[in-house]
Amino acid sequence: MLNQLIVLQVVIPLIAAPLCIILSNAKLVRAFVIFVCTASFSISAYLLYFVSTSTTKTISYALGGWAAPFGIEYRMDIMSALIGLIVSFIALIVILYGKRSILQEIPEKKITLFYTAFLLCLTGLLGITATGDAFNVFVFLEISSLASYALISLGKSRACLLAAFRYLIMGTVGATFILIGIGLLYAHTGTLNIYDLGEKVAKLHDIRTIYVAYAFIVIGLAIKVALFPFHLWLPKAYSESPTVVSAFLAGTATKVAIYALIRFTTAIFGIKFSFTTLQLDVILLVLSIITILYGSLVAIFQTDIKRLMAYSSIAQIGYMTLGLSLISVLGLQASLAHIFNHAIIKTSLFLLIGCLVLRMSSSKLSDLQGLGKAMPFTSAGIVIGGFSLIGIPLTAGFVSKWYLVLAALEQNQWWIVAVILFASLLAVVYVWKIIEVLYFKPAKETNVAVKEAPLSMLIPVMFLVFLNIYFGIETSLNAGITKAAAMQIIGS
């Protein structure tokens, strides 16, 4: 029975998505979606608990009763259970928060379809974490991507259409690259199971097919991750889409892509092949650092708060791949911890910005002047989220940066520490820019009478803000579990 939970986690939102269309009453659908998200969150929480306390630390499930490597295997280890937990948690919070925001930002007759697309996106993202089959990863990646293109195109301004279209082109090229890579791997090994592939690839040496497959898969995933030269789709996609969508995607989509990158490089190609023979670590290190500096620098010059957050997201993605490029237990732990923390930080920030947008109908910094008094809770939340983004002690953001610094010091790479500190200073600049606008600029006349955001939005997002601090102090989840996950991956 317990094993069924692995597949139920993916199947529940999959069944719920078409049911939404049949139900078609917006209120009914909303209640139903909340129920579904709660169910998949509790399943993934239980799975993480079970996986991390069991002796083997993995659960395997043969779909349709066909045993691996011939059938499709669903397999969960600590890392995939952790990412699954993040995804379903963010989905739940975003949906709880979304009542007012969805009504305001999405046309009424499209709300049911919005929930359908949202659930399909959730299915895809959870599917990537659960599956142990390389081709299945591609299918779920496309399910989630297609749903997210549709979600992004629901934005209010017409620019969202172009953003969705550009994301569609980039995303499809990336996914097709991954498809080519998987095809070449299959042509040479005759298997699609990730772990079986890992064993077979390890026995091959100097095969050009494998090199080419590796290049295609890494580049394809880098597009999905939005690593530096491939990041162009991200800022517009995040800033033009409805608040709920940008919060959900910022918290989950790129993280799951990074998960896939870690899984493919370590489980299929093996650490030795990826990082010693082909030296992905050097490439990844350079690109990560460019990503961090570029994202932070460009964020400083943005005049739109959603754009600013989108560029800051790019910078944070750099930290996650930086941890991976150090290829040590500490580095991977820092990566996973940052995935965890950043999901909470960025989702809370995007949702808080959603509160501002609800009241002001604008996300331009110049329109938000002096809102600190009118909307005290929202503004305070943004400040705490901003501190966490910078990495000030006692916030969640500090924990992952601390481990990243430790991982760099472990390999005596002082200059990486310097880069991290410098990038944090840049983060101070752009966070200060927001604080200055909210608290120290004189309020516009129109902004004085603004009311605080409604409680239905504030409660879920304040919970996230609270977690920002909670995980800065109590680190058993974001440092403890991630360490176990990293050891499971690197150690084996």
Added chain:
Amino acid sequence: MKHHIILRIVSKILIPIIMLFALYVQFHGDFGPGGGFQAGVIFASALILHVLVFGLENTQKVIKSTTLQIFAALGVLIFAGVGVVTMLLGGEFLNYNYLAKSAVSGQHLGILIIELGVGITVASVILLIFYHFAGLKADD
């Protein structure tokens, strides 16, 4: 198209045959080449021919797009429903062996229902896409 009597008569004869062929491809899928995807597309193409010859309004009198949406959802539900039933019967998700007394007839039954779900979804989604694009006017 009112005056093209040959086109209208020929397609009136062809449409049922195309649909019949779609059903053949659908239900013969576990013995020979075929299956839900192909059958769904063939079935949709019969209705698309109807749209081309008799106009969108006439076809929409037969099947409305809201009905198609429900059918599209229904197909996915049939697919996933089989999976859930096998889980309730004690097997893994989509393990057809549990559907009937013997494993072989279970496999037959399972793939037949699954492909039916696929067929329904594909046919209605293809037709929905076509409705959407065919319904666009040049000026809007």
Added chain:
Amino acid sequence: MTDWHAIITYWAVITLLVFGLYIVTASSNLVKKIIGLNIFQAAVFVMYISMAKILNGTAPIITDKINEFSAYSNPLPHVLILTAIVVGVSTTALGLALIVRIKQSYNTIEETEIRQQEQTEKE
């Protein structure tokens, strides 16, 4: 020297791949971009199908003449690529639907003209 039969499909794949990618990046017309994307994906379909073919192999279906053949084409890549084709169709449909709405709101489907409109909007 390798038998040219064996690799000619791969040349076709690479040619299509490069053509498709070039069209995606170089053309400013959004519909042409989608066409390029389709060519790009078609190349991958050809790659999968060609690697499934086994020399002197027949279709993997059980018939009365089962004893006449010893080799069968691999059916798995066909199944995989059927999925990928479906994904491709959905992507195309979604892309075209987006283009329709872009045309409605910008009144053009040339990327350069859309960019100009965005520039003037900013100023």
